Amino acid sequence: MEILLKIGGVLAVLVVPIILAFLNNKLAHLKHSKESKAEALKLALEFESQEVEKRSALYKDRLAKSLFNNDALTYSEAKFFSQYENADLWIREYVKIRGMLTRERDDAGDVTGFKRKSHWYTALFFFVGYFASAFIGLIPFVIMNKYIAWIVNSYEKGMPLLIVLMIVVPTVFLVIGYYCLMYVERYASCGVFLNDFKKDAFKMQSTEEKNDSEIDATA
Template sequence: METFIKIGGVLAVLVVPIVLAFLNNKLAHLKHNQESKVEALKLAVEFEAQDLKMRSALYKDRLAKSLFNNDSLTYNEAKFFSQYENADYWVVQYAEIRGMLTRERDETGVITGFKRKSHWINALLFLLGYAFCAFIGLIPFVIMNKYIAWMVSSYEKGMPLTILLLVTIPTIFLLLGFLCLRYVEKYATCGIFLNGFKKDAFKLPEIETNNEEDAAV
């Protein structure tokens, strides 16, 4: 019995601090989430305040970045997305391909929509560039035995520059191929965003009503 008590005491000494640390971490996480939600609500109220129009463009941009937790977002972009349901979701999607889009504006400078910057021919050229670069870059893997033999032969002949070129050139082409593929991927993601936004994004009725009232005033 005494042995079990001793073992229980040792286990308690080992386990209790771990449990307490886990609980403290959980409580701190919950407190942080609660504080973040309260702060987000305050930012949302400030974002919709009427006197915000009197603030500087820099202040409004900083507020938009904080509200949506996105450093690349501007106030005008945030104001546009705030008209739609699930604005946070659309901002996240938009941020991934922001550089691929041109912002359409009305005569007052307000954003009214988005369109692609580049034509589909550019995506086709980058796709062909990817195929070409990948073909060149993968040659060493296709003829691995010969390639290693060339490198060994160059080493034996005292030609380190040739070895360097045999390693560097395929690497550069693989990197270029990767960059081309990334562009094609972003172009495709851009199309998915535009189609999805056009189909699934719905304006909030309250915002539309407020906009009509403001226009009337």
């Protein structure tokens, strides 16, 4: 019995601080989450305020970046997406392929839509470039035994520059192939985003539009 009490005491000394630390971290996280939501609500109210239109472009951009927690976003882009339901989701997907899109604007400079920057043949060029670069870059792995023999032979003949080229050239082509693949992937993601946004994005009525609808219905 005495041994069990000693073991229990040791376990208590070891476990209790861990439990307390876990609870403290959990409470701190909940408190931080609650404060973040409250701050986000304040930013949202300020974002929707008519007074914000009187502020400078720099201030409005900073407000949009803070509200949606993304440094690449501008006020005009955020204002466009805020017209739609679940704006946070669309903005999160949009910023991933933002560089692939051209923003369409009205006479006032407000964003009204998006279209691709590049044409399909640009993506095709990068797609072909990926296969060509990957093919060249993977040659050493396909004929590894012969390739190693060539490197050893070049070393024995005292040709270090050739050895460097035999290592660097395939590596460069693999890197080029990787970037080509990344471009193709972003191009495809861009198409998916535009298609999903066109098909699924639900544009909500503004307060003015609702009032106009009510007036028309009354009339």
